[in-house]
Amino acid sequence: MTLANSPNEVVLEVENLCTYFSTRWGTVKAVDGVSFELRRGETLGIVGESGCGKSVTMLSLMRLIPSPPGEIVNGRIMLEGQDLLQLSENEMSKVRGSQIALIIQDPMTSLNPVFSIGSQVNEAIRIHQDIPKRSILEHTLEVLRKVNIPAAESRVKDYPHQLSGGMRQRVVGAIGISCEPSVLIADEPTTSLDVTIQAQYLKLLKDLQQQSNLALIFITHDFGVVAKMCDRVAVMYAGKVVETGGVRDIFNNPSHPYTEALLASVPKLEEDVERLYAIEGQPPALHDLPPGCSFADRCPYVMERCREEYPAAFQVSESHQAACWRLA
Amino acid sequence: MTTTGQPPETVTPGPALLEVRDLKKYFPVTKGLLLSRTTGYLKAVDGISFRVERGKTLGIVGESGCGKSTTAKLLLMLEEPTEGSILFEGEDIHQANSAQRKEYRSSVQAVFQDPWSSLNPRMRVKDLVGEPMVINWDVPHRQVEERMQKLLNDVGLSSYHANLYPHEFSGGQRQRLAIARGLSLNPKMIVLDEPVSALDVSIRAQIMNLLKDLQQEYGVSYLLIAHHLATVRYMCDWVAVMYLGQIVEYADVKELYNNPLHPYTKALMSAALPSHPDIEQDEIILTGEVPSPLNPPSGCRFHTRCPFAMDRCSVEVPETREIAPGHTTSCHLY
Incomplete structure (x- = not known):
């Protein structure tokens, strides 16, 4: 039984996950090299705007990518020691719902x-x-x-x-x-609910998690949900994870300009904000990504190097990484 | 009704731009197809009063079903009120003649939540933005064109966008178009019904800042309908909290957020999501859901979910009291 396992053991490990879609405009790299791990009893928040690849990541974990046009071209998804990408369709349907389950928006x-x-x-x-x-x-x-x-x-x-x-x-x-299940993925589970109902539901999920030491993945665009629910955060932009860290690392010391900008663009309940920071422009089209950092065009700190080369993930602290040349 | 919020004293002299007095909208509920008879009333809006000042923003918050959208429809004259009056610059719009009504309609415009369904997909941008002027103003085509170009620039779009269709724009750009259309007749007030909730996070800030800038430039008043409390705090000068068709608390934005009085307001605040993981919130989690407005609870309508409910709450309708200058609430606790 799963309960016999140690409480902090890694239950899900995703490594270099790439999910591409072939369209008439070219290959859309919806998820491009996403890696993270999840421990028992932990809540991971995957944050990003629409089109950043967070829902495709979730569908890839469940192996529900419609194929064609989509395909998981690379990566490993290790769930309790077995690689989900190596399973046959029959074996996968045994895993789906029983070991890894999904709550849709x-x-x-x-x-x-x-x-x-x-x-x-x-x-x-x-x-x-x-x-x-x-x-x-x-x-x-x-x-x-x-x-x-x-x-x-x-x-x-x-x-x-x-x-x-x-x-x-x-x-x-x-x-x-x-x-x-040992892993429960919740894809924006509260966006269509009223505030008071949302609070009830989030509390319910927390209680359920504590009862059975469930590992939760929260997919959301709302930093409030992250602040309330998550232990660790992965911020996604244009198919890539640009920053990961503990929830306090992200809120106290956002190290990727995108994370920083997102946090500054949200009005606050507790204090007056004179003027919100507005990120200029739109997210890039995923079939035609620039060679360098995909955020370069909207970034206030952009340097020449950003447009030439995609930044590696730099360690900010032990538990905190960000992919930005400013940290080099 | 005793629960009517008294409009707070205002700083600006003279009549408010818009004043609503004891406004009610009951929808009849009927039974039977041929010989249908009215079996009851859905009290969507049940005696609300508020005022909107020139160049200021009033926010209306509440959960779905509290009557916010019906209020918007009443103000836009898309629904006739059952009772009560709407005074615009001191004149009751329902007593006015048709010319005055027409003028009112062009002075009060709307921007809706969903820019995918609020723009006609078969019209080009220039026609979408220009249409209100063509209908309402007797001005030459060139003038309409010029103003349309200026509006597009004001909302952050370019002149070359004029020949495109709505599907060629992203959500944020479409909302900009809807705003340009709303501004085209130089309105004195715009009703904003959840203007940013359908947009992406990074785009929301762009639109909110744009709305604030346009308010500065055009001096237009906003009535903002929203459920997101942080958005309301950022955008509004005054806030009315609605529950089941009534205003339970009314105050200026600073006062309301620093010193919420009504238990429902407190519960909303504690249910709203924090902006930082270290912020401790009061744990007032409301049980259950909003009761049906078909058969609202007796006494104070909130007593079925109120953590502080007393015996008299289910019997007696609480009166609206002014607790601090300009801060009114209807609750037996005060």
Whole structure:
């Protein structure tokens, strides 16, 4: 059993992951050399704007990249000692949902409207776990109670349209944890929720994580979610991780100009900001990246070298790395 | 209604640009197809009052279903109020004749949340931005063209964009177009309904700064509808917090963020996400969800979720009290 393992062991290790898409404009390097590791009980935040490759990273981890046009061209994804990229499609479907699970952003579209929520929650249990038919309902109710669905006994037969948005998101969470995975990926799980419902949901995820020492990956564009939830952060820009570090490293000492700019462009709840920093321009098109640093065109500190060569990752402190020539 | 927020005293003399008094909008709920009868009312907006000053920004915050968007629709005259009045420069717009109404409509413009659906995909930029002027103003084509070019420049686009279609722009640029269109008639007020929430983080700051700059340049007032409290703090001068169709707290922005009084405001603040991992927040996590406005709770509408609820809260509707100058709230605690 997983619980017997040491609490801080690395459960997921991603190394040099490259996912490319072939399009008529050329090869789109949606994820280009992404590496990170994740320990048990830890929360990693992957932060970036739309199009930076954070969702493709997540889909690659689940091996759900539509192929063609997409392809994982390089890299290793080690989940509890096995390389997911070496598995056959059959073997992968055994892993998916049971060892690594996913909570998608929009509960309106990720739940099937013609099945009751009970049958959607226990689908994964039926597929992955060998338990007798009569105890399936019991198991389903237990999972629904875990995500704080009130009156689970009567809710289990409800259909998605009978639930509110926050409730639906809980059901999606229940599907995610139904088989007690070791890694749970949450892709912007709260963007469609109201603030008070968002707070409830984030607290729920934290509680679930503590109960089962779950490793969480939070994909988000919101630094507030990161500040509240994450232990470590990876900031992505144009398909690459530009900075990684502990959550305090990132907030106290942002070392990549993109991270610095992003943090300065967010209004603060606790204090007055005279004027927000606005990053000029737009993120680059991924099929036509410049040879050097992809942030060079928007960077206030740009140097000649930035346009010629992609910067290596420099160590800022023991737990903190950033890919910027200023640190050379 | 006793829960009506009294508009706070203002610094600027004379009538406010816009004043809303005890505004109500009830939507009838009907049953039956042919012989339909009204079985109840959905009280989307239930007795709100506020004022918008010249060149200033009023923010309305609240969760979905609290009536913020209905308020916007009432101000834009897209809905007729059930009761109450909207005074624009001292004149009640619902008593006005059709010429005055037309003038009101061109003085109050709107920018919506989603720039993908708020711009007609079959119109070129020059027509999108120029259309309001062609309809409302009797001016020669050349003048429209000139003003359109100036507006595009003001919102950070170039003249060559004039011949393009909306799909050729990114989200941030589309929102700039929507703003240019909103500004085209030289309005006195713009209703901004979640203007940045559909945009990427780095683009949000560009748009918020642009809106602030344009306010300086044009002296236009904003009514900002948003759910993101940090955005409201950055953009607004005054803030009204809405819950189930009513304003529960109203204050200037500094006062509200430093000294929130109503339990709902406090809960919203504690639910909002911190800007730094070391910031300790009060743990007021509201249980449950917003009750249905079809059948709002008795007494104080918030008492079903309020951590400080007392016996009288479920019976008695709290009166609106002015706690500090310009800071009003409706709660039995005060």
